[in-house]
Amino acid sequence: MLQLDMTGQKAPPPAGLLEGATLLLDFDGTMVELAPRPDAVLVDDRLRRLVTALGDRLDRRIAFISGRDAATLKALLGLDGIAIAGSHGLEILHASGKVDRPVRPASLDTAVKRMRAFADAHPGVLVEDKPLGAALHYRLAPQDEAASNRLAQQLAADTGLALQTGKKMVELRLGSGDKGMAVERLMADPGMVGTIPVFAGDDDTDEPGFLAARRLDGHGVLVGPERQSAARFRLPGVDAVRDWLESELAR
Incomplete structure (x- = not known):
């Protein structure tokens, strides 16, 4: 199994890396x-x-x-x-x-509905509805980071969708x-x-x-x-x- 590099400074990509x-x-x-x-x-x-x-x-x-x-x-x-x-x-x-x-699951529509209700109650939180996922963005509402993540965790448990974290956002999507x-x-x-x-x-x-x-x-x-x-x-x-x-x- 490949391991993450935990040592040293990473060099910039060398010249010619894109050859072939x-x-x-x-x-x-x-x-x-x-x-x-x-x-x-x-x-x-x-x-x-x-x-x-x-x-x-x-x-x-x-x-x-x-x-x-x-x-x-x-x-x-x-x-x-x-x-x-x-x-x-x-x-x-x-x-x-x-x-x-793949086909969009009905569980995603359920998650989007609950996300939008949450965003309506938390100004600055944005919902991004995608064909195969839905994300809560809290970059404009950093005070709601913990609440956004709690909601996403609950939705993942309720719907079986996969939880994916990112920069100032959390997403539910198909897990495959x-x-x-x-x-x-x-x-x-x-x-x-x-x-x-x-x-x-x-x-x-x-x-x-x-x-x-x-x-x-x-x-x-x-x-x-x-x-x-x-x-x-x-x-x-x-x-x-x-x-x-x-x-x-x-x-």
Whole structure:
């Protein structure tokens, strides 16, 4: 079993890491800065140009892996021909436009109804309803963190949905997916199989993706402050990730 790296400072990714690679990218906190509301993130022209150029350089071996649903992320990016693993890998939007997605369970509608009642009583708490999950965001109401987590724990117990924590949020979703599964599913694509996965992400939810990349003889790139992680390399933030990818394009 792979172990988390608990020692030493992680180096930045070396030059040439993308040679023969498939590039897998988390979105929030990795390619765009975190925002107070999920719908307030800024996708600028620099990012669109960068993703387009990387797709050309890597022969379309590029994909996003996100907790967001795939349709929402595609709309934010405004780009075609990019594969997206949404909802923590539970759905795959292929570059061709084909979508693989399980059926939404009725228990999720029950959870959303109770989350919305809670948010109505706690100003600043936001509910993000996704096809295969629902999240409570308390970035704008930090005083409600404990209550939000208690509600999510109760809902998980009542509905059988999986509990997933993140940065200033807590989510309920189908329990069969994580970003490790997303990495494995994407790397089984005929255009990506046999290449080296390089996955960049910033959150605890990205750790299964780092582990899956390592199992496939690839690499994880942690984005943000130094911490215990399965990633081999680290970059300090979103701007550093973009700078690194632009430097790889210039090689």
